[in-house]
Amino acid sequence: MKAIAQERFGPPDVLRLVEAVRPEITAGQVLVQVHAAAVNPYDWHLMRGDPYVARLMGGTGLTRPKVRTAGIDAAGRVAAVGADVRGLRPGDAVLGFCPGSFAEYARTTPDLLVPKPAGLTFAQAAAVPMxxxxxxxxxxxxxxxxxxxxxxxxxxxxxxxxxxxxxxxxxxxxxxxxxxxxxxxxxxxxxxxxxxxxxxxxxxxxxxxxxxxxxxxxxxxxxxxxxxxxxxxxxxxxxxxxxxxxxxxxxxxxxxxxxxxxxxxxxxxILPATPAGPTHQDLLDVAALIEAGTLTPVIDRTYPLADAAEGVRHVEQGHARGKVVITVR
Known part of the structure; x- marks a missing residue:
């Protein structure tokens, strides 16, 4: 599969499009076929290993990135579910937190996913979670x-x-x-x-x-x-x-x-919502607000997966109006 990888800390140029191994899932995990992924300031902080104190706290890795595939917000379809996963099945349209979402497939857990509101495109849905x-x-x-x-x-x-x-x-x-x-x-x-x-x-x-x-x-x-x-x-x-x-x-x-x-x-x-912090109920509440017409994602621009580095650069420079989204498929 195609993915955006990072081997060292640095500017957006360290993000590279590579051929990667499709993630395997075990019991209690979900494999998502990613259609779109959002860019957050969180992503460029991880990319740069910034601030440096976060490296000492174990959040990013000390000398090299702990997570080699970028991205965390995603929307797509469930590709496979592991044993003991209830309420999700292949083909379901979902949004949520999928570490390594700048890729064609990403692995996560069911508590970090909710059904995609029917009125949203995958690009809009990816702009929601964090x-x-x-x-x-x-x-x-x-x-x-x-x-x-x-x-x-x-x-x-x-x-x-x-x-x-x-x-x-x-x-x-x-x-x-x-x-x-x-x-x-x-x-x-x-x-x-x-x-x-x-x-x-x-x-x-x-x-x-x-x-x-x-x-x-x-x-x-x-x-x-x-x-x-x-x-x-x-x-x-x-x-x-x-x-x-x-x-x-x-x-x-x-x-x-x-x-x-x-x-x-x-x-x-407060810290940005991440897989370490969000609750399933928060995601459900946000989805309900969207379904009710109370909340609408604002998208500044989209970039194809190959240009993910440019999308991260745009967000890092503070130019984004609403959300920037990476389209994967």
């Missing part, structure tokens, strides 16, 4: 959003942000989206009542205060973010920061956790 589940957790689970609250989403035009705006609006919140000039109308169309163009103004300088801020960017000091909150508001920090840093977003997240002990405001951190 970004939509992270947004759902940031707004609903960790942020505890409620109707009538003022909620701000920083990075509203990105993969997580476009879902977060829709989820917050569906909960009945008054949503403010922060994005670049070219994404203003997009963010407004997703349900934002107010849109801040960060190239023209800084929301932390404005007098408006928010009950919940979901920060997907990490481009403001913690003190300024707290100033934009109400006295008992909640900050949910979701990483951010440039590649090549020793600590990267880890340092900022530790600072959030430390300060939370001494203030009335709720300061929380």
């Amino acid at each position: 970004a939509a589940v992270t947004a759902l957790r940031g707004i609903r689970t960790v942020g505890r959003a409620r109707a009538g609250q003022r909620i701000l989403v920083n990075g509203a035009g990105g993969g997580i942000g476009t879902y977060a705006v829709q989820i917050a609006a569906a909960l009945g919140a008054e949503v403010t989206g922060v994005c670049s000039s070219r994404n203003v109308e997009l963010v407004r169309s997703l349900g934002a009542s107010h849109v801040v163009d960060h190239t023209r103004e800084d929301f932390t300088d404005a007098p408006r205060r928010y009950d919940l801020i979901l920060d997907n960017v990490g481009n403001h000091p913690l003190g300024r973010l707290r100033r934009a909150l109400t006295p008992t508001g909640t900050l949910v920090a979701n990483g951010g920061g440039p590649p090549g840093r020793v600590f990267g977003a880890v340092g900022a997240m530790l600072r959030v956790i430390a300060v939370d002990r001494f203030v009335r405001q709720r300061l929380r951190v």
Whole structure:
């Protein structure tokens, strides 16, 4: 089968199209024939081994990538199921987390898959798992959003942000989206009542205060973010920061956790949803929102599998509007 492999840490050029052995499955596993796979910032962090502290924590591999086939989000059809797998059978259309999804086939477990909503193409479905589940957790689970609250989403035009705006609006919140000039109308169309163009103004300088801020960017000091909150508001920090840093977003997240002990405001951190973290129910909830017409994937552009490196480069450079998807078949 064709796959995108990586033998060393580095820029997108380290990603190569190769002929690889089709994964074999054992009891409790599922083999998915991948039709499309999404690109996430998570992918380029793994590609570069960034931040360096993550290598010491065992998340990426110390000197070489722990996982040699790139990708994690996928949509496709079940090709085979192992013994003890219930509820899935060959031919079923699914979406979910499939490590090594930049390939024609990927191996996963049934708890990381849900049926593909009938109204989505495979490319749209691939854009769902990590970004939509992270947004759902940031707004609903960790942020505890409620109707009538003022909620701000920083990075509203990105993969997580476009879902977060829709989820917050569906909960009945008054949503403010922060994005670049070219994404203003997009963010407004997703349900934002107010849109801040960060190239023209800084929301932390404005007098408006928010009950919940979901920060997907990490481009403001913690003190300024707290100033934009109400006295008992909640900050949910979701990483951010440039590649090549020793600590990267880890340092900022530790600072959030430390300060939370001494203030009335709720300061929380979340990590991108991955196979180590997502629950089957989160995926089901996201799929249900899509089926109900509440949530719609936003796709910036697609790349064929052979050009996966260019897709990762586009996301790493911060140019993506919504999601970037790799089409496999």
